[in-house]
Amino acid sequence: MFKYFVIRVNAMEKKLAEYKCDTNEAISLKVVRFPEDVDDDSTTFHPEFSHQVFGDDEIAFGYKGLQIQLFYTAGNLSTLFKVKYSSKVTEAFDCVEPDDVEGKIREIIPAGFTSNTDDFTSLLEKEANFKPFGTLLHSYTVHNEEAGEFTYQIHKVEISCPGFREYHERLQTFLMWFIETASFIDADDDRWDFFLVFEKYNKDGETLYATVGYMTVYNYYVYPDKTRPRVSQMLILPPFQGEGHGAQLLEAVHRFYCSLPKVQDITAEDPSENYVKLRDFVLVKLCQNLPSFAEDKLLLGFSADMVQEAQDKLKINKKHARRVYEILRLRATDMSDEKQAREYRLEVKKRLFGPYRKNQRELAKMKKCLRPEELVSHMGQMDTQTQHEELEKSYQDVVEGYRRIIERIATHA
Numbered sequence: 001m002f003k004y005f006v007i008r009v010n011a012m013e014k015k016l017a018e019y020k021c022d023t024n025e026a027i028s029l030k031v032v033r034f035p036e037d038v039d040d041d042s043t044t045f046h047p048e049f050s051h052q053v054f055g056d057d058e059i060a061f062g063y064k065g066l067q068i069q070l071f072y073t074a075g076n077l078s079t080l081f082k083v084k085y086s087s088k089v090t091e092a093f094d095c096v097e098p099d100d101v102e103g104k105i106r107e108i109i110p111a112g113f114t115s116n117t118d119d120f121t122s123l124l125e126k127e128a129n130f131k132p133f134g135t136l137l138h139s140y141t142v143h144n145e146e147a148g149e150f151t152y153q154i155h156k157v158e159i160s161c162p163g164f165r166e167y168h169e170r171l172q173t174f175l176m177w178f179i180e181t182a183s184f185i186d187a188d189d190d191r192w193d194f195f196l197v198f199e200k201y202n203k204d205g206e207t208l209y210a211t212v213g214y215m216t217v218y219n220y221y222v223y224p225d226k227t228r229p230r231v232s233q234m235l236i237l238p239p240f241q242g243e244g245h246g247a248q249l250l251e252a253v254h255r256f257y258c259s260l261p262k263v264q265d266i267t268a269e270d271p272s273e274n275y276v277k278l279r280d281f282v283l284v285k286l287c288q289n290l291p292s293f294a295e296d297k298l299l300l301g302f303s304a305d306m307v308q309e310a311q312d313k314l315k316i317n318k319k320h321a322r323r324v325y326e327i328l329r330l331r332a333t334d335m336s337d338e339k340q341a342r343e344y345r346l347e348v349k350k351r352l353f354g355p356y357r358k359n360q361r362e363l364a365k366m367k368k369c370l371r372p373e374e375l376v377s378h379m380g381q382m383d384t385q386t387q388h389e390e391l392e393k394s395y396q397d398v399v400e401g402y403r404r405i406i407e408r409i410a411t412h413a
């Protein structure tokens with residue numbers, strides 16, 4: 001009897017499992033320019049994350065063949081939101097509730113979307129009226145082998161710009177899908193600056209604009225009369241990633257703040273690995289022609305002149321200037337020359353060793369107050385051999401990252 005019961009429970013669990021869907025796969029995103037894009041799967045992209053909406057397992061329960069469409073018109077980001085599925089768990093089980101998928105998405109997308117594909121397609125006709133918000137900061141072109149030359153514009157916008165608040169509410173929904181710990185900002189706080197990237201394109205002989213990405217920056221106050229702009233969110237929409245727009249945006253924003261006397265330096269909030277790579281590239285590009293970073297000076301070591309010049313001319317703080325120095329020095333170093341290579345290695349390891357040295361000092365302090373058995377357990381964590389191995393590994397990782405920046409400077413700067 002009990003065995004029969006267990007078999008039935010297992011069978012039921014198996015059947016219920018058929019109603020689980022991976023939300024990263026189920027959500028289809030699209031930025032649409034032409035009516036034919038709506039049914040063209042090649043223009044669809046999917047979230048990298050959906051845990052902030054659907055929980056850590058990124059699963060929606062209760063549906064078979066779940067499809068969540070979140071399509072946006074390319075410029076204005078007018079939204080189509082549609083949920084489709086082939087069957088619902090309630091059709092097979094009376095008392096099992098499916099997740100409220102629609103409700104969860106409604107919590108993050110602003111009202112005013114349509115759920116009707118024909119209505120959405122007709123909204124595309126209004127895209128010709130869409131013009132980029134704010135003032136033009138920078139414009140650049142990108143040459144594509146297959147598609148030809150494209151022009152892009154970077155704009156700075158105030159929240160008070162008519163229509164921008166609503167547009168920003170639509171735009172920021174993308175953060176949930178592409179930034180692991182995204183949160184929406186209080187756009188009413190007047191310390192926020194907004195920067196947008198648009199692509200110009202041609203449709204029936206008219207120039208239209210497509211949204212490419214954006215950045216939000218918070219202006220922190222620094223006593224007594226300075227500000228410290230902190231990059232908070234940065235997103236280049238996936239169809240445009242890897243084409244250099246991130247670097248263009250960061251450089252344009254950096255140059256903008258450099259031109260303001262009240263700005264002390266430019267920082268970032270909890271920067272991701274990809275952001276740091278981008279920043280390294282941009283800062284190296286900006287610093288490489290400063291006199292204090294000239295090749296002969298680089299080989300003499302990290303200097304106060306470098307710190308001063310990076311700070312005064314480019315609002316770059318000491319920590320970032322140090323990374324720039326290490327990257328440029330690597331470029332200037334002949335690594336096949338044993339002496340030069342050794343000097344470089346020691347220079348970088350000396351910096352990396354900083355935290356280990358702090359550990360050693362703490363250990364010395366601990367020795368004075370810990371009982372012997374406690375001390376032994378702490379000593380274990382700080383074993384010299386392990387320290388050396390870890391230091392070598394960190395060094396190799398750092399240099400590998402630096403080489404990628406140097407390669408990018410050589411090919412794309």
Ligand SMILES: CC(C)(COP(=O)(O)OP(=O)(O)OC[C@H]1O[C@@H](n2cnc3c(N)ncnc32)[C@H](O)[C@@H]1OP(=O)(O)O)[C@@H](O)C(=O)NCCC(=O)NCCS
Binds near residue numbers: 236240244246
């Ligand atoms: C991180 C992010 C902003 C970078 O934007 P991006 O436009 O893809 O950045 P770029 O195109 O300038 O550089 C990305 C890569 O493309 C490469 N690239 C740039 N221009 C290129 C070109 N014309 N041809 C080929 N490759 C190119 C770069 O070398 C770089 O490669 P790497 O990562 O190996 O160094 C973007 O990926 C993104 O929005 N990610 C999700 C959100 C996020 O992580 N935001 C940052 C923290 S808030």
